[in-house]
Structure formats: C-alpha cells, structure tokens
Amino acid sequence: MKIDITKPHALRAALKGTPEGQPVEITDKLTAGLSARIRMINGVPVGQWNCRVTIGGKTKRISLGSVAEITGEQARLAALQAKATAKGGQAIVSASTAARTTAAAQEKQEKQDAVHSLTWADVLFAPHDGPSGERQESYQARVWDKKRSGRDAINSIKRLFGDDLNKPMVDLTRHRMEALYLSRADTAPHAAANAVRYFRPAFVHYATRDYPTNRDALDLVESLMKPPSRGGQYEKPTRDRVLTPSDWTALWNAAPETPAGWAMKLAMMTGVRNREACALRVSEVDLENRIIELPATRSKNKSHFRVVLGDKAIVIITTAMQTNADRGMDTDLVFTNDGTAPVWLGDNVKKAIDQNIDVADWRFHDFRRAMASHLAESGVDDSLVDLMLNHAASKSRSGVLGVYNLSEKMEQRRVAIAKWEQITDRWITGKSAKIVKIG
Known part of the structure; x- marks a missing residue:
C-alpha cells in the first residue's frame, strides 16, 4: 500500500478496517525503498520504519526507528540521509543498532561517572557500587570492624583527613596528602604516622582494584612509613640534621x-x-x-x-x-x-x-x-x-x-x-x- 506518510493520521488511515494485530505493509509514495510493516495494538499503530539502500552493489535493509517515536516526515528525511550516505560509500548503522550502542555507551559512562564521584568516605565507611558495577561492602565492614584496633583506625583517619574524606577519591593528590600529613605531624607527629599506617592498606586495596586513586599519592603514603619491624611496630625516627x-x-x-x-x-x-x-x-x-x-x-x-x-x-x-x-x-x-x-x-x-x-x-x-x-x-x-x-x-x-x-x-x-x-x-x-x- 503506497501512501503519503507525511500526512496527519496516515498510519491510522492505512490500518482502517484492518483487524487488531494484523500487519499491513505500507510504502512511501515519494521515497523509494522507504516502508513500514505496521499493525494496530490497543488502538495504537506500532511497527518499524525501514529503508532499502545499495552499498557496494548490494542491497541492504536498515531500520530507521519505531513509528511511535519517528514521524513520517522524520522517517523520510532519515531515509534520504541514509541513501546519500550509502551513495558516498560510507558505512550505515541502523537506528536500532545505533540506539543500542548509544545506550550501552551511556550506561558505561554513567557507571564511570558514579565511580569517579566516589569519595573516600563512601568506600571506607559505606556500601557502594564498585568499578565493575557490583555492590561492594565498605572497608570498615571488610576489615576494621573485625579488628580490635578498628575504632582507633577510623578515628585516626578521620582526624588526619577531615573534610577531604567527603571529596572524590581522585582529589587526594600527592600534594594534598603531603599537606594534610605535615599539618597533622606539625602538632601530633605520632598520631599522623599512625593514621598513615592505618590508611595505607586501605589505599592499596582500592588502588589495585581500578578505583580512581592517584598513584603519586600512594607513592607518598608508601614513603612515609617504613615496613614494620619484627615486633610489628613502625619506626618513628628522630631527626638531628642541622643545615650548614x-x-x-x-x-x-x-x-x-x-x-x-x-x-x-x-x-x-x-x-x-x-x-x-x-x-x-x-x-x-x-x-x-x-x-x-x-x-x-x-x-x-x-x-x-x-x-x-x-x-x-x-x-x-x-x-x-x-x-x-x-x-x-x-x-x-x-x-x-x-x-x-x-x-x-x-x-x-x-x-x-x-x-x-x-x-x-x-x-x-x-x-x-x-x-x-x-x-x-x-x-x-x-x-x-x-x-x-x-x-x-x-x-x-x-x-x-x-x-x-x-x-x-x-x-x-x-x-x-x-x-x-x-x-x-x-x-x-x-x-x-x-x-x-x-x-
């Protein structure tokens, strides 16, 4: 059935008298190869716009989108653009494929944005969605709640980092980490050293699992604390350097x-x-x-x-x-x-x-x-x-x-x-x- 698909209610007119659910093939009077297989479902025309194009001597049928989402005028314009693209020898991606690709990319981007917006408070103290999209328990639940020193670890880290715990993980740069550490060490050097000792394994845990951490900040954390001695205590050396x-x-x-x-x-x-x-x-x-x-x-x-x-x-x-x-x-x-x-x-x-x-x-x-x-x-x-x-x-x-x-x-x-x-x-x-x- 050839119709002018741009006229108002053209699809309803084409389906008039057709039983509910029975398909009808329509084609556009003005655009060769533009067609749709439609049917009436609950009083609403449903179906897909399709267009035949020739690429490299071969005829290919591509989908332009749903008749519920694309008007006849839009379908005609899309068909003409597809033909022009094919004539130029360029590859054509169907609307459905493009939509799926776009949706997948958008979903991936949303997950990445969500991960990059994670704060240290999110990952240390609350359940959250990790880089893989799976629900992850907090480091507190994973480690600190199971240790007698867990409460000391939490309090030490909160005192060292303060409001910086509520900023995105990636914002904790080497420069910022150094400033926080030196500020704390200036008044409470042992407390600063203990906070870094508690924070180090958590930082390593997330840095090795594709969380948005700064490697240079981790390098600083590693350099601030020496490996523990046999007794398990970290060395806190005194400094007696006098500038000549x-x-x-x-x-x-x-x-x-x-x-x-x-x-x-x-x-x-x-x-x-x-x-x-x-x-x-x-x-x-x-x-x-x-x-x-x-x-x-x-x-x-x-x-x-x-x-x-x-x-x-x-x-x-x-x-x-x-x-x-x-x-x-x-x-x-x-x-x-x-x-x-x-x-x-x-x-x-x-x-x-x-x-x-x-x-x-x-x-x-x-x-x-x-x-x-x-x-x-x-x-x-x-x-x-x-x-x-x-x-x-x-x-x-x-x-x-x-x-x-x-x-x-x-x-x-x-x-x-x-x-x-x-x-x-x-x-x-x-x-x-x-x-x-x-x-």
Whole structure:
C-alpha cells in the first residue's frame, strides 16, 4: 500500500478496517525503498520504519526507528540521509543498532561517572557500587570492624583527613596528602604516622582494584612509613640534621621569586613553622612595630604569639604585599598565587629547588633547627631561642618556669634577630655585618 506518510493520521488511515494485530505493509509514495510493516495494538499503530539502500552493489535493509517515536516526515528525511550516505560509500548503522550502542555507551559512562564521584568516605565507611558495577561492602565492614584496633583506625583517619574524606577519591593528590600529613605531624607527629599506617592498606586495596586513586599519592603514603619491624611496630625516627652555612646559603639563593619562595625565606629568617609562614595574613602584620601577631588559632601551642621581624623579613613581606596589589588582588593573604588560597611549601616546591642545588636530605622544617643551633652557638641563651621559636615543649619553657615566667623578652629577641641577620648576611655575602639594636 503506497501512501503519503507525511500526512496527519496516515498510519491510522492505512490500518482502517484492518483487524487488531494484523500487519499491513505500507510504502512511501515519494521515497523509494522507504516502508513500514505496521499493525494496530490497543488502538495504537506500532511497527518499524525501514529503508532499502545499495552499498557496494548490494542491497541492504536498515531500520530507521519505531513509528511511535519517528514521524513520517522524520522517517523520510532519515531515509534520504541514509541513501546519500550509502551513495558516498560510507558505512550505515541502523537506528536500532545505533540506539543500542548509544545506550550501552551511556550506561558505561554513567557507571564511570558514579565511580569517579566516589569519595573516600563512601568506600571506607559505606556500601557502594564498585568499578565493575557490583555492590561492594565498605572497608570498615571488610576489615576494621573485625579488628580490635578498628575504632582507633577510623578515628585516626578521620582526624588526619577531615573534610577531604567527603571529596572524590581522585582529589587526594600527592600534594594534598603531603599537606594534610605535615599539618597533622606539625602538632601530633605520632598520631599522623599512625593514621598513615592505618590508611595505607586501605589505599592499596582500592588502588589495585581500578578505583580512581592517584598513584603519586600512594607513592607518598608508601614513603612515609617504613615496613614494620619484627615486633610489628613502625619506626618513628628522630631527626638531628642541622643545615650548614653553605647548605642554608644555597637554599636561600635557590628560593624562587614567587609567593612560595618568599614564604620560604620568611621561615628562614624568623623560624616560624611552614603553615604559619604560608598562611600569613596582612591583618596579622604590624610593620610599624615590626612584629607578626600570630593568633592562637594558627599557633601550634594554641596561644597568641608575637614574631619579631628583622630587616630581611620586612622586605619579604612588603614585597609580597606590593605584588598582590600590583596584580589587583584584594586579599588578606600575604603569600598567595590567586588571592583565595595560601601557598604551601610542599613536595613540588622542594623538587624545583632541588633541581638547582646540591643539598642532601633537607626539609623545610630544618630552617627552625638551623636557626636554633646557630644562634645557640653564637652565644644566644637557649631559653631565648626557645621563646623565639615558640617552643612550648622545651625544658626552658615547661614546668615551673613555664607557669610563672610569662615575659616575652621582646627587646632581647630583637637583638637576637639582628644577630641572626648578621650571621646569615655573613653566610650570603661573605662580609661581616654590624649588629644594630632595634628599639
């Protein structure tokens, strides 16, 4: 039966008088090879549009789609496009095959998206769909609930990672892992080491099962903890490395002229900790009185602390602040690349510096030990050095002395900072500098 398939209700008209379920073959009046085998089911025409095309001298019948989903006008256009494609010698995929392929690809993509959106909290503490699509139990149910140390493992990991557990697994990069570890280790080194020890087998479990983890972060986890000894305890070695004058000078000269490099130099000249330097706020700096007012919330021992600034530290801070202003960044951060986040002295910065110098086995935290050691050798009292470094745990600031002696010794500290600048000037320039008391 030849009909104009583009007319309204053309299919119903073709099936008029035909018993329910009986097929009728129709063809389009205007498009050769375009046809459909249709029947009426529950008052609705059903069937498939088909088109005959010739490819390489052979006639092939392809499906264009269901009559319920494609109108006659759309079927005619699809048939003409199929014929033009065949005439050009290109392969033609039927609508049904294309639909199945598209559906399969879409389903695969949805599964991949679901896996890539998994957070560490999802896989560690809750059932979830794994990369294979199968339902997986949590690591907590798989391992920690079966061990007496399981609760300690969960609490340690939550304290180390915090809100990062609720971010996609792939967001835990080496740089982020290092920042979290160092931040925790700065105040609780044993707790940080234990958290990594608990986290390592879980990380390995998911990294080897096609979960979206970062291999470089796993490498860092592996390097942070040595294999356990025969007794099953992980070693937590102490560090006694003191930078020599030549080491210190090489690091000073290699520090990049960037916000991170300036933060590094501020730590070298003041002895503040990594995070205290990197996250320095403009509102904490008092240039007139040459001090940093470090709030209790950013101090390791949770108490307000004043950091004395020498000439070099003043230049470093003002340079960073002026650079931010020149870049149009209205920010309270002193050391920042984008105005919203502070810099961090992590693995990437260290690697860049290591490419230009030959200083073995150094860390950013060594700047504090170097300042303390060389000031002590120059005659500065240990208790004053401890006060300059805000070392509440030292012998000179603990016990009875720590309770009753609350003096900040600002004048003595200013003299000591001037002496530190004299020492480092001699290292850098090879010339002696005159000590000037800063009042």
